[in-house]
Amino acid sequence: xxxxxxxxxxxxxxxxxxxxxxxxxxxxxxxxxxxxxxxxxxxxxxxxxxxxxxxxxxxxxxxxxxxxxxxxxxxxxxxxxxxxxxxxxxxxxxxxxxxxxxxxxxxxxxxxxxxxxxxxxxxxxxxxxxxxxxxxxxxxxxxxxxxxxxxxxxxxxxxxxxxxxxxxxxxxxxxxxxxxxxxxxxxxxxxxxxxxxxxxxxxxxxxxxxxxxxxxxxxxxxxxxxxxxxxxxxxxxxxxxxxxxxxxxxxxxxxxxxxxxxxxxxxxxxxxxxxxxxxxxxxxxxxxxxxxxxxxxxxxxxxxxxxxxxxxxxxxxxxxxxxxxxxxxxxxxxxxxxxxxxxxxxxxxxxxxxxxxxxxxxxxxxxxxxxxxxxxxxxxxxxxxxxxxxxxxxxxxxxxxxxxxxxxxxxxxxxxxxxxxxxxxxx
Amino acid sequence: xxxxxxxxxxxxxxxxxxxxxxxxxxxxxxxxxxxxxxxxxxxxxxxxxxxxxxxxxxxxxxxxxxxxxxxxxxxxxxxxxxxxxxxxxxxxxxxxxxxxxxxxxxxxxxxxxxxxxxxxxxxxxxxxxxxxxxxxxxxxxxxxxxxxxxxxxxxxxxxxxxxxxxxxxxxxxxxxxxxxxxxxxxxxxxxxxxxxxxxxxxxxxxxxxxxxxxxxxxxxxxxxxxxxxxxxxxxxxxxxxxxxxxxxxxxxxxxxxxxxxxxxxxxxxxxxxxxxxxxxxxxxxxxxxxxxxxxxxxxxxxxxxxxxxxxxxxxxxxxxxxxxxxxxxxxxxxxxxxxxxxxxxxxxxxxxxxxxxxxxxxxxxxxxxx
Numbered sequence: 001x002x003x004x005x006x007x008x009x010x011x012x013x014x015x016x017x018x019x020x021x022x023x024x025x026x027x028x029x030x031x032x033x034x035x036x037x038x039x040x041x042x043x044x045x046x047x048x049x050x051x052x053x054x055x056x057x058x059x060x061x062x063x064x065x066x067x068x069x070x071x072x073x074x075x076x077x078x079x080x081x082x083x084x085x086x087x088x089x090x091x092x093x094x095x096x097x098x099x100x101x102x103x104x105x106x107x108x109x110x111x112x113x114x115x116x117x118x119x120x121x122x123x124x125x126x127x128x129x130x131x132x133x134x135x136x137x138x139x140x141x142x143x144x145x146x147x148x149x150x151x152x153x154x155x156x157x158x159x160x161x162x163x164x165x166x167x168x169x170x171x172x173x174x175x176x177x178x179x180x181x182x183x184x185x186x187x188x189x190x191x192x193x194x195x196x197x198x199x200x201x202x203x204x205x206x207x208x209x210x211x212x213x214x215x216x217x218x219x220x221x222x223x224x225x226x227x228x229x230x231x232x233x234x235x236x237x238x239x240x241x242x243x244x245x246x247x248x249x250x251x252x253x254x255x256x257x258x259x260x261x262x263x264x265x266x267x268x269x270x271x272x273x274x275x276x277x278x279x280x281x282x283x284x285x286x287x288x289x290x291x292x293x294x295x296x297x298x299x300x301x302x303x304x305x306x307x308x309x310x311x312x313x314x315x316x317x318x319x320x321x322x323x324x325x326x327x328x329x330x331x332x333x334x335x336x337x338x339x340x341x342x343x344x345x346x347x348x349x350x351x352x353x354x355x356x357x358x359x360x361x362x363x364x365x366x367x368x369x370x371x372x373x374x375x376x377x378x379x380x381x382x383x384x385x386x387x388x389x390x391x392x393x394x395x396x397x398x399x400x401x402x403x404x405x406x407x408x409x410x411x412x413x414x415x416x417x418x419x420x421x422x423x424x425x426x427x
Numbered sequence: 428x429x430x431x432x433x434x435x436x437x438x439x440x441x442x443x444x445x446x447x448x449x450x451x452x453x454x455x456x457x458x459x460x461x462x463x464x465x466x467x468x469x470x471x472x473x474x475x476x477x478x479x480x481x482x483x484x485x486x487x488x489x490x491x492x493x494x495x496x497x498x499x500x501x502x503x504x505x506x507x508x509x510x511x512x513x514x515x516x517x518x519x520x521x522x523x524x525x526x527x528x529x530x531x532x533x534x535x536x537x538x539x540x541x542x543x544x545x546x547x548x549x550x551x552x553x554x555x556x557x558x559x560x561x562x563x564x565x566x567x568x569x570x571x572x573x574x575x576x577x578x579x580x581x582x583x584x585x586x587x588x589x590x591x592x593x594x595x596x597x598x599x600x601x602x603x604x605x606x607x608x609x610x611x612x613x614x615x616x617x618x619x620x621x622x623x624x625x626x627x628x629x630x631x632x633x634x635x636x637x638x639x640x641x642x643x644x645x646x647x648x649x650x651x652x653x654x655x656x657x658x659x660x661x662x663x664x665x666x667x668x669x670x671x672x673x674x675x676x677x678x679x680x681x682x683x684x685x686x687x688x689x690x691x692x693x694x695x696x697x698x699x700x701x702x703x704x705x706x707x708x709x710x711x712x713x714x715x716x717x718x719x720x721x722x723x724x725x726x727x728x729x730x731x732x733x734x735x736x737x738x739x740x741x742x743x744x745x746x747x748x749x750x751x752x753x754x755x756x757x758x759x760x761x762x763x764x765x766x767x768x769x770x771x772x773x774x775x776x777x778x779x780x781x782x783x784x785x786x787x788x789x790x791x792x793x794x795x796x797x
Binding site: 134136139210211212214230231232233234264265266267269271302304305306307308309310311312313315316319320321329330339341343344346347372 | 470473489490491492493494497498519649654724725727734735736737753755757769770771779780781
């Protein structure tokens with residue numbers, strides 16, 4: 001499964017990580033067993049509330065580094081984290097813990113050795129490894145909560161690009177519930193470091209990984225049977241049926257929020273809009289809304305590579321005769337593209353609006369790419385009729401515009417019941 | 428304007444470049460494309476830059492390279508059709524409809540030996556690039572087949588079969604060059620070279636072609652699985668095959684172009700401003716019928732020397748398709764050449780959002796099959 005490289009010894013960082021994994025194995029399940037759900041819920045919700053508030057000591061302690069590592073302005077970071085954390089409401093978090101109780105009671109994949117129980121705890125329970133390969137803060141929350149609900153210890157490996165959020169959150173969590181210090185560890189190492197991962201990938205239970213295709217392909221090569229991979233995806237919107245003139249600006253503002261939060265770097269970030277209505281009017285309204293979004297949640301300056309990618313998109317669109325909104329390159333790019341395509345944008349708030357004859361045409365465009373579609377925001381008079389049809393495409397999150405970044409703690413990303421999967425692993 | 432007239436004029440220029448000849452020929456070729464490529468004419472008219480207005484080749488409207496994924500642009504019926512790599516259904520691939528393969532061959536004949544053949548002597552060549560017969564949509568395979576036929580000495584071989592590189596044949600060939608002490612030229616993509624070297628490393632083999640041997644390398648360094656660095660690759664090359672950096676020439680080319688830029692000439696002294704010893708060995712220079720500019724991506728004005736921007740290429744060899752191409756490659760002008768700095772679409776900062784590159788990447792090497 002993994003390269004055969006000797007484990008590091010001594011006091012180096014690699015050895016410390018492996019010792020932490022050993023400690024989680026021997027103490028983690030016991031620590032979690034002795035905590036009731038109510039205490040865990042309260043600790044988690046209190047920590048979420050602290051990170052939802054930009055003036056909290058927790059946020060003030062980590063924000064400067066976080067803004068730097070995630071490359072988000074203060075306004076954009078605050079609004080993005082608020083949107084994400086709004087999904088971790090008391091009701092949602094309790095729903096996740098309830099699903100954990102069910103999963104432990106009816107483990108789907110229990111092996112002959114049994115999942116849970118005294119004998120297993122005595123022998124130790126392998127922690128799960130959660131790999132956060134991307135640069136977005138907050139991505140750790142859903143798998144961390146799932147692991148706690150499943151009562152399984154976890155190691156969170158942050159990417160070296162954004163190494164701050166997960167340790168800050170787990171430290172704050174352990175400050176509220178010290179027993180969790182034995183059940184959760186956050187660490188950073190260079191992904192692919194065989195001196196650590198050769199041993200760790202063998203020792204952990206499951207590997208839950210979020211990131212780009214290259215990072216996931218590497219993990220698949222070394223840990224395929226254990227890997228639960230959440231690869232890169234894109235989100236879209238379908239505006240079906242005419243919008244009331246009065247609601248055009250409100251819909252555009254909500255779509256702009258779905259584009260601008262996290263600077264369009266998340267899998268739930270809106271990249272394309274399909275509409276059977278007036279695409280040019282929608283583009284104009286979206287341009288205004290994204291300029292306002294740039295004021296509220298400013299984007300950072302573009303690098304030459306980023307500017308080059310946006311410029312290439314605009315030049316291609318202009319050559320093909322598409323309408324290109326005259327927005328500043330560093331604020332937004334909006335193109336009315338009459339081709340029937342599912343085409344990811346270069347990011348940095350760049351959106352293609354595709355006019356389609358009807359919603360069926362939009363679904364037909366998405367169908368071949370359904371595995372790459374994470375969320376769909378639906379709007380317009382015919383929006384309700386789309387919900388079941390998108391579910392039939394296995395789109396795991398369908399919502400109103402403006403809600404893409406707040407899927408909720410109980411959202412089954414990619415249709416995977418992560419709590420049940422983590423609870424039932426018999427390692 | 429008759430196609431043969433302008434193509435003949437360009438062929439004569441390729442054969443014997445004259446000072447100042449490029450500017451006039453570029454405008455003449457622009458007029459030819461304006462007359463003969465309908466979508467391009469409409470574009471020029473929309474932008475208000477027609478042959479009646481344009482007095483400088485720099486102002487000839489460019490076509491964004493990505494547009495060749497959607498629109499067929501050719502000034503005469505295509506004789507060859509090249510496509511960028513990719514295998515997934517529905518994937519958008521660039522298509523270069525090439526009406527003038529004889530011009531393509533003439534361009535290769537004039538530039539390849541100039542840059543890649545020490546003392547312009549024919550050498551035995553080993554190719555790790557698929558031949559044109561099994562890869563008839565690959566412009567690189569077209570080029571390499573022609574190079575092997577035109578410049579390869581006796582014993583030249585292509586060791587790529589249906590299952591990829593035949594490592595046994597490659598090693599036997601290299602060992603034979605070590606024995607007969609004939610300098611050789613290895614033709615490869617970066618990723619194929621990596622595969623060859625990995626094979627040698629696994630077997631702990633070192634082979635030493637004769638002194639004077641060289642390497643031609645092209646293509647990208649990233650795949651969905653891995654990312655190579657030039658330095659690492661060249662270090663391993665020297666270790667396993669004994670070919671040092673000074674004997675390596677990199678090529679910059681793409682499906683959408685006919686001509687190529689190279690990092691250095693093996694046929695003479697290094698470019699005076701490119702001291703190999705200092706490691707500044709990755710500046711590309713163009714043949715006289717090809718010009719590369721760097722454009723500021725915000726203003727689309729020519730960037731100052733040393734500033735990073737998008738590469739715009741004016742290639743007279745492309746008279747049959749698109750003369751002036753705005754690429755998605757980043758670079759900067761330095762010391763009379765240009766430095767390639769990667770792809771604009773591959774911006775480093777990423778979350779978990781899907782990129783076009785990831786959606787479209789089904790083949791490991793974009794340029795290996797250009």
